[in-house]
Each structure stands twice: as structure tokens, then as C-alpha cells.
Amino acid sequence: MMIKINISSNVIGEPILAESMIETKTALNISQAHFDSTYGEIIAEVETDDFKSIREALESKGAKVTVLDHPIVRDEEECVECGACISVCPGHVFSFDEEWGIAQDIEKCIQCGTCIKMCPHHALSLEK
Amino acid sequence: MVEKSIEEINRRIKEGSVNVVTAEEMVGIVGELGAKEAAKEVDVVTTGTFGAMCSSGAWLNFGHPEPPMKMNKVFLNGVEAYSGVAAVDAFIGAGQLSETEGFDYGGAHVIEDLIRGKSIDLHATSYGTDCYPRKTLDTTLNIYDLNQAIMINPRNGYQKYNVATNGINRTIYTYMGSLLPNYGNVTYSGAGVLSPLSNDPDYQTIGVGTPIFLGGTKGHIIGEGTQHSPETNFGTLMLRGDLKDMSADYIRAANFHEYGTSLYVGMGIPIPILNEQLAQSTAVTDKDVVTNVLDYGVPSRDRPVLRKVNYEELRSGSIEINGKDTPTSSMSSFKKSREIAGELKKWVAAGEFFVNTPSQRLPAKATCKPMRQTTRNPLVQDIMAKDVVVIDENATFHEAAKMIMENTFSHLPVVSEDGKLAGIVTAWDISKAVAETGCNYVKDIMTKRVLTSNATDPIDIAARNLDMKEVSAMPVIDKDRYVIGIITSNDISKLFARRR
Ligand code: SF4
Ligand code: SF4
Numbered sequence: 001m002m003i004k005i006n007i008s009s010n011v012i013g014e015p016i017l018a019e020s021m022i023e024t025k026t027a028l029n030i031s032q033a034h035f036d037s038t039y040g041e042i043i044a045e046v047e048t049d050d051f052k053s054i055r056e057a058l059e060s061k062g063a064k065v066t067v068l069d070h071p072i073v074r075d076e077e078e079c080v081e082c083g084a085c086i087s088v089c090p091g092h093v094f095s096f097d098e099e100w101g102i103a104q105d106i107e108k109c110i111q112c113g114t115c116i117k118m119c120p121h122h123a124l125s126l127e128k
Numbered sequence: 129m130v131e132k133s134i135e136e137i138n139r140r141i142k143e144g145s146v147n148v149v150t151a152e153e154m155v156g157i158v159g160e161l162g163a164k165e166a167a168k169e170v171d172v173v174t175t176g177t178f179g180a181m182c183s184s185g186a187w188l189n190f191g192h193p194e195p196p197m198k199m200n201k202v203f204l205n206g207v208e209a210y211s212g213v214a215a216v217d218a219f220i221g222a223g224q225l226s227e228t229e230g231f232d233y234g235g236a237h238v239i240e241d242l243i244r245g246k247s248i249d250l251h252a253t254s255y256g257t258d259c260y261p262r263k264t265l266d267t268t269l270n271i272y273d274l275n276q277a278i279m280i281n282p283r284n285g286y287q288k289y290n291v292a293t294n295g296i297n298r299t300i301y302t303y304m305g306s307l308l309p310n311y312g313n314v315t316y317s318g319a320g321v322l323s324p325l326s327n328d329p330d331y332q333t334i335g336v337g338t339p340i341f342l343g344g345t346k347g348h349i350i351g352e353g354t355q356h357s358p359e360t361n362f363g364t365l366m367l368r369g370d371l372k373d374m375s376a377d378y379i380r381a382a383n384f385h386e387y388g389t390s391l392y393v394g395m396g397i398p399i400p401i402l403n404e405q406l407a408q409s410t411a412v413t414d415k416d417v418v419t420n421v422l423d424y425g426v427p428s429r430d431r432p433v434l435r436k437v438n439y440e441e442l443r444s445g446s447i448e449i450n451g452k453d454t455p456t457s458s459m460s461s462f463k464k465s466r467e468i469a470g471e472l473k474k475w476v477a478a479g480e481f482f483v484n485t486p487s488q489r490l491p492a493k494a495t496c497k498p499m500r501q502t503t504r505n506p507l508v509q510d511i512m513a514k515d516v517v518v519i520d521e522n523a524t525f526h527e528a529a530k531m532i533m534e535n536t537f538s539h540l541p542v543v544s545e546d547g548k549l550a551g552i553v554t555a556w557d558i559s560k561a562v563a564e565t566g567c568n569y570v571k572d573i574m575t576k577r578v579l580t581s582n583a584t585d586p587i588d589i590a591a592r593n594l595d596m597k598e599v600s601a602m603p604v605i606d607k608d609r610y611v612i613g614i615i616t617s618n619d620i621s622k623l624f625a626r627r628r
Contacts, residue, residue, distance in 0.1 A: 080178070080380055080392060080461045084305050086445075087313035087457035095445070100463040118306045120180065120382035120390070120459070 001048050002031075002068040002110055003055075007040035011062040017042065020057035026050040031091060031110055043068070043110040070126055071109035072116075074102070078123035085115040085124065130167040130404050137171045137400050138482045148172040148398075148476040150469040151322050151410055158411035167407035172476050172483060175324040176341070176396035176468030179317050179460025180382055182303065183283035183354065184391040185221040186239055186371050189275040190250065192216055197262035199252040203227065204238045211252070215260060219280075222381075222391035234389030236381035239279075242271040243343075243374050277371035279343065283353035285365040285395055287325035288419045289317040291437055293449055296425035301386035305459055307424055311449045314421065314456045319465040320414040320439030324397040325363045327410045333399050334365075335486020341396035341472045342367055344375030346481065349397075351488075357496040365490075367395065378468065392460075396468040398476055400483040414439035421449065427589055429498060508590050509583035511623055512604045512613035518543045521550050521571035525561045528553050528570050539601040541611045542574045548609040551576045552601075580605050581615055591620045 007016065012035070021028055029045040046054055055065045072093065081102045086094045091108040094115070116124045140146040147170050149157060154173045158166045190199075192215065202211040202218040206226040209218035222236040241248060252265040271277050293314045294300050294307035301307075304315045320326070328334045338349040347369025356364045378394030401407050418438045422431040437447055443462070446453045475481035518541045519528050532540055532555050542551040551574030561573040581590045581602045594602060594617045604613035 081463045082179075082461040083458040084315065085457070087315065087455035088306055088308060100461075100466065114306070117301070117385040118457075120305070120384055120392070121380060122383060 001051060001107070002043065002045055002071075003051070004066045004068055005040075005042040005044065005058060006064040006066070007042075008062065008064075009038050012038075012040055014061070016058065016061040016063055020054055020061060020063075024050065024053040024057050026054045028054065031108075032112070045108070068109070068111050071106045071111060072104075073125050073127050074104065075123045075125070078121045079119075080121055080123075082120070084118050084120060088114050088118045090114065130164060130407075132167070132171070132400075132402050134400060134402070134483055134485050137402075138484075140171055141476055141479055141482055144477075144479055146171045146476060146479075148174060148473050150466070150473055151175045151327050151399075151412070152466065152469070154407075154410045155321060155413050158407055163404045163408040163411070166411070167401055167404045170401050170407065172473075173327065173399045173401060173406075173410040174396055174469045174472040174476065175319075175327050175399065176322050176394070176465040176470075176472065177285060177319040177324060177460065178378070178394040178464035178468060179319070179392060180303070180384075180390040181281060181284045181286075181393040181395075182223050182390040184239075184279065184281040184393055185219050185235060186242070187217060187219050187276065187278045187280055189277075190216045190218070190269070191273075191275055193262060193265055193267070195262045196260050197252065197254050197265055198257060198260035199265070200254040201252065203251040204235075204248050205233065205241070206249075206251075207233065207235050207238050209235070209238075223388055225388055231383060231386065231388060234381070234383075236389045236391040239371070239391060240376055240379060240381040242277060243371060243376050243379055245270055245272070271372055274372075279347070279367070279369045279371045279374070280350075281353075281367040281393065283355055283364045284367050284393060285324050285353070285397075286318065287329070287358075287361055287363040288323065288417055290431075291316040291419055291421040291442065292424045293421055293434065293454065294425040295423045300424060301384065302424050303384055303387050303390065304424065305457065306385060311452065311454055314442070314447055314449065314454050315459050316419075316439075316442045316456060317459045318417075318419075318439070319460065319462060320417050320443065321412065322462075322465045322469050323417065324395065324399075325365070326412050326417050328397075328399050328406065329358075329361070329363075329409060330405075331358070331363070331490045331492050332406055332409075333402065333483070333486070334397060335490050336488040337484060337486050338397065339481065339484065340367065340369075340398075341394070341468055341475075342369035342374070343371075343394055344378040345369060345373035347395075349486075349490075352490045352494070355496040356491065356494055358490075358492050359495045362496065363490070378464070394464060394468050396465075396472040398472055398481065398483055414443060421447070427592075506587045506623060507583065508581050508585045508587060508604055508615055509613070511587065511619045512581075512583065512615040513537070513619070514613045516541065516603070516611055516614045518611050519553070519570055520545070521569070521574065523570045524568055525553075525558050525570055525573055529555075529558045532558065537601075537614065539603075539614060539616070541578070541603040541614065542570055543611065549578060549580065549603055549605050549611050550574070552578045552603065578603060582606075583612060587620060587623065590615055591617070591624075594620070 224235040292304035353364030
């Protein structure tokens, strides 16, 4: 599953990510990270079984963890299966199947919204 | 030499004994049998393409209202349709944007809504004449209420398309979709192996009057398209079809973010295999269709060519740009193109669709000229202020304030010790410095990431940069970053006001 970890300015200098991973022996597969002096935001994939323990570890050190559970939705009526969305997605969610239709691996979606602007047919949305 | 006649092929279509295959299947057949045997075996090869074709539209005839009106301006769901012809005819173009909804709704959407049988609001105005006294009109109608709804596409079915990527450091939004910064992705269009014109590049069978698949129904080629450029392998076609018989499966409105609207058009052409040469040309593969990758980051008609590429490479999912593996996206749908070639094949096999000899050949020798421009495009150097005052980064902000007071500029470029541009300060930065403590020198308060311009940039590009970054002035620098002028949005507005 995909999670978002927010680190606020008061703890930003501390290695809480590394500590939490070592403590819980959990691997976080980081797909995007943003840090500056005021905040940090990390998008990462974690095994569902490990989620509870890593969340506890991170939150005990002052981070905020949110589950990204509203991945991209594709309206199959609107979609013409062009493939325009494929190259812009940082999560590699979309690909062509053998018949040149669109295959998608929704689990990898980090909800960045980039594909929504790309789609010429308004077929994609991040519905809440 | 194998020679077959159109009559012979049509007889087989009628009898149900025709051998029709898609252009994809033809590759294997010619590979196996050779062109000569394949020409004996195969009678018709079908092609197909489904992609954005901005140069599309429809002529609509609304019938006469009572009292009658010569419609002068016509709006369909808020989208202007051209009505500078007879009283109640109008051409709705795919790329025209709604007056109220902008990028979200355009002529393409009106066309799709018409095909779907939806109601459309018509608003028209006129100046009124003795024969057509009415001045305004508002009504709601659908496609069945119209006398004619004829799709006429001035330029469709491009033989191939340039491939797009972007070398600048921000995402740009184009008719080729979102192009990520620093060659982050590549977008392409066209059906490669199935592309109609790539399968008959010598226009042996494709010409005026050729029956085609258009939008789910039978249409015709009515001539070469605008910008037809067969000599550079960028041939185009002008098409006609009855909108009333079309299906939204094959005609779809599209929006390109920050670019505008376009129409995805499904089109396919049957190619009668009259001889070996046609068997050979319809065996064209993705690998044989070669095009150029252009840098759309350069806002010029002559975009730099980064490399050559064929459709097999494009469709593999990534290509190499500057030594980096770069993901590709198709803007047109190969799956739909296949569906169209398959559908056309079914029509021919079922004896419902015949081939013919063009009533006129399309020009095989032509190229597309750039525009003749009789007024010189103004450049930044034509309107920039050359007597620009600069300040040293080690000066105090008091000195900067004094300089701004004494001069008419409100922007002061800052230079480092070697005289090169280091930043910019404005009156606003100085007032901020007064309010805060610890900022005594210009270098503490200046903006370091300065938007700059080159003297030889066209004004339109400078204007767009100012607009997009929401700044009001840019230092003009030479290639060594020495400040040679300054250009402000004020200078530009004055120039544009004069131009109008
Ligand atoms: S929002 Fe779209 S582009 Fe972003 S990760 Fe999800 S699928 Fe990919
Ligand atoms: S860009 Fe839109 S229409 Fe094209 S394949 Fe992706 S979701 Fe479908």
C-alpha cells in the first residue's frame, strides 16, 4: 500500500525515517520525497502487514502518516486507450497490455494528479 | 506482373469471395508469400487510424426560422460557428473554444454532443435586412432537427507526425500533450503499420472520391488536405462524411491541457491490391515508418531535430534521448485504429463496401511553404531600454533606493564584481529591507533567480515569459551575462497597443 509521511519542521533534522525502518525491520520503498527547511513529505510503498508497526514507529517520533487510499480512477467509457497517460506517471501505473489496451497497477498510484492533466479525454480523476 | 482491375475486385466483393486483410495482417502475408503471390492472393487491404485531428469540423444547415434571418454570428452551446455564408449555414470547427467555458468545452464537444443526439442551444444574431428581418434568435435543437450535418475535415489522416519532447526545465502543455522538463518524456501520434497514407504512399489508389471509413460510417476523400506535403512524406487528406450516421465510438472530443480542444477522428481507407507494387507498399511495418523527434521546448517554427525514430521504437515504450532511456506515450489509440481496420474489413467481406478508381489523382509533388511575412516580427532589442542602470551587489540598499528614486526604472539589475548579472532589486525589495533588520547590502535583499531575455528573442516570447512568471521586467543579457538592456511589460503593452 502507498503511504504519505509528513515530517514537520521541529523534527526535520532527525533521522526518524531510518530509525523507524531499523526498529521495525520494515522496508519502505520511497517513490517521491520532498524536503526543505520547513517540512518534509515522503511517498512510499509498504507491505500491508508491516503498515501498523511502521506507522506506530513513525508517529511516536513525531511524523504524520496518511494512507493514500484514493488512487486514480479511470472512466472506461471516456478512455480511448491512447496511452497518453503512460509516460507522465511517476508511479508507472499505466502500461499497454498485449492487445494495446490500457493495463493499470493502481497500487502504485501516489495520487500526484499528473496524468489527469495529460488525459485528452477527461477520463481520469482522483475521486474522494 | 500481376494486374487486377477494380471491376474484378468489386465482383469478388459482390460474390462474397473477396480476400480482404488488415494492413497488419498483410505484413505477414507478404513476408511469407512475397509481393507477387500476395498480390494474387489478397484483393483489399484495410487501414485505420484514430487520433487527434484538430483540422476537423462540420457544416450544419438549421433550416429557416420565422420570421427569416440571415445569421451573422452563430453560437452553439456558447461556441462560435462560422456563418459567413448563406443565411442558415454554419461551420463548427473542432478547435473553437466556448466563450464561457474556455478550454473545457469547444467545437469538438459540440460535434460529439450532436452525434450523441444531445440538445444544443443555438444563439444567433444578425443585422436584419428587408428579406431577412430577424435580428436575434435562441432555440434548442438536436442533430435530427438539422437539414444537413456534414463533417468536412480540411486536413486529416496525416501520413505521419513529428514526435515531441521538451528540453527546457519546466513542463510545457502542447497539442502533443504534457511534455515533462529536461526530456522527461516523448509523445507521438499516428498508427504506423496501419497508417492509411503510409500504405499507399504513391497515391496509386487513394484519390478524389475514394470511399473510406469515417467516424463509424462511409465517407469519402474529397481531395488533398491543406498543408499536403507528399514530397516530405507529410501527405494529408480532405474528408467528407455524414455526421448523422456517425458514432461516438469513433468521433471523440478531446481537451489538451492549456492548449485547447481537438477532435479524435476514426478513419480507415481500403486499398485495392491491383499489382505487386501495392502488395509491397501495404506490407509497410512500424519499423519502416520513420519520423523526427523535435524539441518542443523551442518555441519556433523550426524546432531542432534531436534524432530520427521509427514507430517500432516508439511503440516499445521508451526511446533513447541524449543517452537517457525516455518513456513514450502515444496520443492516438492503436487499439481503436485496429478496430477500425477490422471493421472496414468486415464491411468489405460482407459485400457492403466497394472500392473504386479515383476520379482524380492527388498531387504527388507538393510541399508546404511557411508563411510569407511582410512585417518584421519585433525583437526584444527593438523596444528594450538600452540606457539601463545597474548596481553592484556590494552596494547598500540606501544606495539602491537612491538610484531607483533618481531613475525612471523601478527594477534595478544587480551585478557582481565581474560586471555580470547577479540578481535584481525592486522598490518593493527595498521597503522590505527597511522593515527587516540585518539586510544592509543589495546582495542580501536582491532576487537571485532572475528571469532574463536575449536581445534577439521575438517580443511575443518575452511577453509570454513575463506573463507566465508574473513579473513586470526582465534584464536583457548577452551571452556572457552582461546586462545590455531591460524590457518591461509596460513597453510590450505599448507596442501591442500600437500594433492593433
Ligand atoms: S495520480 Fe496519475 S500520474 Fe500520479 S501516480 Fe497516480 S496514476 Fe500516476
Ligand atoms: S490518457 Fe486518458 S484516454 Fe488515454 S489511455 Fe490514458 S486514461 Fe485513457
